[in-house]
Amino acid sequence: MTYSEHALKNREVWTGYAAEYAESAKRAWAQEEITWGVWHVPESELRALPALAGKDVVELGCGTAYVSAWLARRGARPVGIDVTPAQLATARALQAEHGLEFPLLEASAEDVPLPDASFDLAVSEYGASIWCDPYLWIPEAARLLRPGGELVFLVNGTLLMLCMQEEEVPPGPELLRPYFGLHRSEWPDEDGIDFHLGYGDWIRLLRANGLEVEDLIEIQAPENAKQHRYPALATPEWARRWPSEEIWRARKRA
């Protein structure tokens, strides 16, 4: 098992964030409903996930593992993987508090120490999906899935990445960077390294790894959406007009 240079950098950054995120992790673990992204759009509306009961699930970049907790309560058998020990420590504390145990593994989604074809579902919400290099983590996700297994992951909207400001202020309607060449992003006001691809690049990468593209859900903020705590990730008004988040769904060929 090896860590890429950006995985080590992101671990350092997330070690620093972990105390702050422990608070929101408490709320997320206490929540009954499965919701997606900063607008908390219910899974019952988006229908991004397959039936969960009895499924082996790997969460790639699980952080505090609240998504795995939601899936475990619906009968799935999750394994959470994250590169940051401090985030996993929060997850373990919440497991004990909620009496909900499942395996947590310190590893990068770019190089997962688990056998081939051992999961029915791979999921990532703002995890490996944006913090790992897709050209490394998508092949790993494909390897971990059984034939017919599904990959579901949420990323920042592609338009948002073109309009995102470099400071912690909301995006406007201006394109601030080119689409061609989207891949690795480093931001002046933070040390983390994140990854975003254009639509055609995602489609080619998924297919090259034996994954059929099943859906791309462009998330619209609900009418009554409240401003969340990340200004750079768009205001409700912006996200009513353009998708600030997107969910890809793909299935490993049988």
Next chain:
Amino acid sequence: MIDPAERALSPHERANREFWDREADRYQAEQAVQAAWGVWCLPEEELNVLGDVAGKDVLELGCGAAQWGIALARRGARVVGLDVSERQLEHARAALVAAGLDFPLLCAGAEAVPLPEASFDVVFADWGATAFCDPYAWVPEAARLLRPGGLLAFSGATPLSWLCLDLEADAWDERLHRDLFGLHRLELPDGTVEFALSTGEWIRLFRVNGLEIEDLIELRPAEGATSTFRSERGLAWARQWPLEQIWKVRKR
């Protein structure tokens, strides 16, 4: 009296037919170019969208003067050209005679094609009927016309280029002028009606019609590329953001 072809057309197809009947002579004299993809003419040899067409039944949706059909017939395809404009098809007939070729040309829209199901291996368009017809009507028609394993490939505007088009200036800029949510039908100042969908809407529409996603090629013109359609300003925009895309999808 309304002829049967006319009766089968939707209102926007009639509006587009009027435009193309009026503009066909000027278009063919000034703008139409050889068989190559998009407004900057990227060669099929480079993009390899259609693959080997020899011996295949190929339908072009919006064939104009049959530049593509002639090129593909010379590579051994059995081509049928469809266009909504009778005047465009007159240009196509003259071009076929000049090329010493003969294949069927059909005056119809792409939303209701008077041909039997499962009769083509390839259905394609290069900024053709697929830009001027409602995707929710023409994609099911294309899926119906394809044999299992058949290819649907078509070029057209990206959703991003629609968002960034300033209609008054007839130019693209670095600003989102309209919403992505709800993107579908656009009425243009020249009287035509065009259609565009978001990437997610396209994917869902293909899949409900039994079409697997194979590729989405976002076209980037070369530095210094020239076009009979677009200004240098359009080129500068299209070097940074994709103005055109080609979908490749395959019937299960």
